Amino acid sequence: MGKISLEKVFNQQLKRTLIVVIIILILILASILAIVYKYIYNSERQQARTSIDYFFKNTAHVLKRTERDYNQQLKKSLVNFTKDYTTSKDQAYLNQKMNDIKSEIYQLNEGHKLQVKDVNYYFINRQGLIFATDYKPDRGLDLSQAEEFWSQLKNLETGEVLLLPFDDETLTSRLRLYAYVKLPDGNYFEIGILFKNLQKILLQEIKEINQNPNFKLHLFTYEFDPLFNEDQKLSKEEKELLKQSEREKELITKAESLFVEKYYQAWSSKYGNLYGVVSINHSSLNVIFNLILLLFVVIIIAIYLAHQKINQKIEEILVPIQKISQDMNNFYKTQETNLNIDDTGITEVDDIIDNYINMANEIGASYEQLEAYSEELEHKNKELEKNKKRVRKIIDLSPNHIFIKDRQGEYKLVNQTHAQFFGKSVEDFQGLTEQELYQLDENKIDEFLKNDRQVIDDRNNQVFEGHVIDDEGNKIIFETTKIPFVEGDETYVLAIARDITEQRAAKNRIKEQKEELEASYQQLEAYNKEILELNQNLETSYQERDALVKKLEKLIDLTAELSRETLSDSQEFLSQLLHSAFEIIDEADYGSVYSFGEQHIEYVDAIGHDLEALQSLDIENEVFSSNPTEPQVIKNITNRTEDRLDEQVQEVFLDATRPIKETIVFALVVDGEKRAGFSLDIAQESEAEFSQQSVQIIEAFNSLAISFYIMQNYNSMRSDFQSQIVSSLINLLEVHDQYTKGHSENVARLGTKVAFELGLSIEEINDVYWAGLLHDIGKTVVPKEILNKPGRLTEAEYEKIKKHPVWGYKALKDSEQLEDIAEYIYHHHERPNSQGYPEGLSEVETPLISKILSVVDAWDAMRSTRSYREPLSKEKALSEIINNRGTQFSPQVVDAFLKIIKENNIS
Template identity: 30%
Template sequence: MDKIPFKNFILKRINIYSIIILTTAFVLIFMLFLFINKQIRTATDEQLNFVIKKTMINYDLQLNEMENNLTSLMKEELENINSFNEEKIENAIDRIHNNTKYKHLIKNTHYFLINEKGIIEKTSYEDDLGLNLSEITVLWNNLKPLNPGQIFVQSTTNENGTNFPWLYIYKKLSEDYYLEFGVDFHNDFNTIIFSPLLDFVKESETIKNIEIYSPYFESFLENKNLEVKYKEYLQTIPEGEIHYIDTGFYKSKAFYKLQSDYGYRYVTLNLDYANSRNIFFSLLILLLFVPIFIFFFMRKFIVKETDKIIKPIKATANMMKEFTENDYTLDLEKISDSKIQEIDQIKSEFLIMAKKIRNSVIQQENSNAELEELYENNELLIKKINRIIKITIESKEYENLEEFLKHLFDNIFDFIPEADYGSLSILKDGQRHFIDARGHNLEILQKIDLRNGLFVEAKDIKILDDIIEYDKQSIPKYSADLFIQASKPIKSTLIIPFNANGKVYGSMNLDIDKFSNKEFSQESIRFSKFFSDIITSYLILSEYQNLESKHKESMIRAIINLVEIHDNYTKGHSNNVSKLALEFSQKLGLERDRQLQIYWAALIHDMGKIVIPSSILNKPSRLTPEEFSEIKKHPIYAYDVLKSIDNMEDIAEYIKYHHERIDGKGYPEGLKGKEIPLESRIISICDSFDAMTSERSYKKAFTKEQAIKELINNKGIQFDEKLVDSFVKLVLKD
């Protein structure tokens, strides 16, 4: 009989049943989803319509009643005031505040003394001191015609920016002054007024959150901005009907528009029908009962077919187990064939593998002793190699050559065990200086005058016998005597020179005691070569980095000169900002590499202005919206140029976002908060501070104190709050 592939054996028996079950389940689930969704929406519509209408009617009634009550009290007090008497006025606003039955909703009652020019000269609300009401045309046109003693009431309005109600009343005093009483309400005013609706939402399992907006789409509850597409949608839907937009599986967004005495009110709700899944799964279990019943009915047939697969697999597994338990000896030829192609193939492959394993075991038993010895030697070698790798990685952390060499000198004795003593010296200004020693007297070595040429020099690693005798013949007697006094008796010396680009930087000498029988091994010489290569690489990299840094700075400064020629107003600005940003990043304790990146980014943060016409940059009058829009593109212009330059990708990104604001109202992408890179937030503060404290043809320079005040006023709005606090401490320290 032909052997059947395992895949065909299984698929023929399950394909048809799987397709039927899955198709049936999918259709039933989809129909159930549509049914439940419709039922929940219908129930939610009826309840929401009732609660929203009731709440909005109650909102209008309460505002009207509250306005009448407070207006009556304020009129009564104003009629008794004909001239400005601060004590009398403060007593009046206290009575208004205490006598109204809406005291629990009122936050404060304020007075404002307004001169004939519309400027607030005195007020109990200091934030509005100096405010010019004549700029509010509609209000001023109502106040100007008033005769002394006449009163004007401004109905309850929503304060711009807060959306909380205010009530204002004005009286013309005899001395050409206006007296204004104003009432503002607690932040939870709207929460109290809309409490029936909020309670309904809280109790609902379907409604996850609600937001109510004014006619100008200002939020009454959580100050959430509504997306433009939803604003447009709300304006088009009929009044008094709930409309839905599906936002995900079992999720949708509901919209409602209602006319009130104070204009349209827009309501949005996020709905999640996931709580109805209990019903869904209960019905689903019932609907799947039939397929499950069919499964159990076919169980005997499935078990029978499964045995045809399991039995030969078990037989093969038992043979494998017996093979391993009997020291890899077994008559493998006795394994019988099955009728399934893949299982017989496994058996065949196992037979070949088992023979190979048996031969390998015999060979392994003969070479175990050799392997153990090699293993021990390899372990020691691996540890040393890992140490060298670690030392190589650590070399990147050292900016000072002497500290780096001392670190290597401390470690090299673990790799060259024959060395008993050693010394470390560098060449500086034609003079050899000892900077470390082991065994020898470092203090005396440092007193020896060893000018270049009066000491053993080596271009490559070399071993020198009796180095003290050699030095006695090549250096002055006084220096030789000091050298003998400072040194331990030496038999032989391994000299490891430091060379790079044809220049000698110094050497590391490792010494074997004069009375020792040890000799430097080939392995020790190889390790000394490793250390020499590490030092050479460090020296070459340091020289390259210094050269690259100087080249980069020259190129960047050339770019800055071009920007300053193109833009008269930024003369010296880039240098000031870069120095300030570097000092600030140092105070913040950032890593050195990060400090430098901030420095370079600050130096060329206005590079993109080269692309903008000088007629716009140097325009003395106010810019048009189109011109200002073009100015706002300069971070993108700089980013597009720099992002493709090696090692400038991060700097390009910091420049791109240095005009973003914490509140998300900056440019070019409207990022906010922690979305803005820290480096960009630092440059933004330094850029603004220098701009404020620098004199321009179109403005006078701020004093340091004025600029600091401006930064503090914009904390959490334009600038990072914590960074402003740190920056102010830095500037005040100076």
């Protein structure tokens, strides 16, 4: 580290002191300025807000008072006019009465200085037309178009007066006041007053506010034009701020500079619409800021002069100290002193000089003594080096591994035993880390060094056991004692590792011998258990009987379960049949079930065998056609089967099936036709055999399977009959309504596609199809003349059309199989916005299938010819669906429908 002179030390310290003083001064002045700024700034800002609020409130008060005075006068004048109107109706007299009314209004408030053209009269007939007026642009105007106003006017009694509040029709701050009276002849008489000089009322208020030279208020119309012919324009940003004030109904503040602010306020009321902009100049803050700045400059000048004076005094002190320093440097070379410094007059400096001379004399006398000490120290260092080599030799000769590491795993010392174990020299370990030695990644090094760091942190000895693999692949077990080793400010780990591989092997041999003795003892106990088991055979026979009862109970339960699933898919039934039999027949290790196709068998399921491989084979029906129709046990059935297969199929078949000892097999025959084959197998290595009891149980399974297929044939016949009935009903509907031919089938087909896209179950998709076919069946009750009417329906006719979901529901609801279909048809004209019929259900309340019918029914109707219109184009129909998403149609269904239209290119 470089040294600096005493003079620089003094100067640097002085500079630091001055900088601190200046910073403190700046903080004090800034704090004063901030306090003053905040007080005055907030005070003037509050004054501005108060003035703006006062201006708008007072203006509103003045306008309200003016409205009240003029309305009172207008009411009085109109009542008098109505009384006179009953006795005389000639035009000259009416003109005279109008002049009297205007004169009364002009005299009411001279401050407004109304002119003749500012007061107008209007005669309005019973139909709302203005037939006489002194304001020609309004002649012939139809007031009945304003329905709410005209309703008020029509309800007036003869002589009753209607007074309206101020009205700013054109948003120009030119207010109008209107009053009406119903005349005895049924016509209406109106007086209208235009206040052009609203600005003068506002100007008087503004003059009082703007008396403050630091406060300026400017007014603008809602078209941003300045009032009072001011040469004041608004920037685009200022207009946006005024609109913001109008939206938020708040005063908006913007700082123009440090001492200038502007406020923006929108005023909207029934008396007019204005924008106000207030500019505040905080001039007093500007003066205070300049005064504080001047004070700061004065203080800085004073600090500078003080700095110069202090430097002069420092120099007087430093000169003798610098001479002492030079003499000291020479003393180390010559051991002589030559100061030649006069008395400085400074007590401390003179004491330093005297003390220095005395110290130099003492140091000179000590040089010879130091040389003697140096020779003795050199001799002791040589002895220490010899001892160090002896200790190193002892460490290297130790058969144990000795090493020292830091907490990062870097080796600081190792003995030869440890180095040679890793095939390295002692020097190779200098700077080597655990990570480099064992090739550990960064994620594992912290875990590896965990024990070392625990020893260093806890300062306690610990013993660990671990192993490493040597170059020959042998597992070497070490017991390592780790000791905290402190050297200076650093703490290391001193480790002594002892090879305990042979010791551990001997311990394991003793353990194995002990386990052999325990095994012999356990064998003796097993002999005793065999004797006990002979006594339990009788009890076992009873248990076997109970097991048979449980199997029969399972079979009964399976029969009940399958009877409930008679409409299930036959593939699913066969798979369930296989697994149920496998669970009941304890001897079975494997099993398979297959169905007879047109030419080849098709494996449905397998247990233990490779089902995927079996399903890939093309095995002709004749290969298994000779299988018995009644359950039969066959030995080595694989040999019997492979003889009937060609060579290529035979190889795959043998790989796919497990080795079999014997099989219980039967072919399922219904109405003389083989439908499926079934087999349970015992593994070749098994000692079990199928009992007669198992054969009898499989016979029950055979009967159960035949019953399933018979029921399935019955249900199929019933479904065909039901389909024919529905087709007949659809044909009847198409005869009744000539414009819906093919419509029901279209709705059914497209509806099932949408249902599939929405992930509905097979049963639900089936319901969509039948509901689509029958959704308009209720229209058979609607008169044919209404359904095929070419023009617009009357309200009564439309109400009859809207009944068709109800009639369709009533026709189908009593059928047990169609009651769900009836419910979907009943709601297929509901809407998400609850504006549908017949019940006005919401999106959540309407069944999903009904919502599907609603979309596809509307689509096919729009794309079809109707009695009242031609079909819509695909683009127009899609637009209607999209535009009514969420109101007429379910968003969930619309999204799926649009995807179907796009992917299938449906037109």
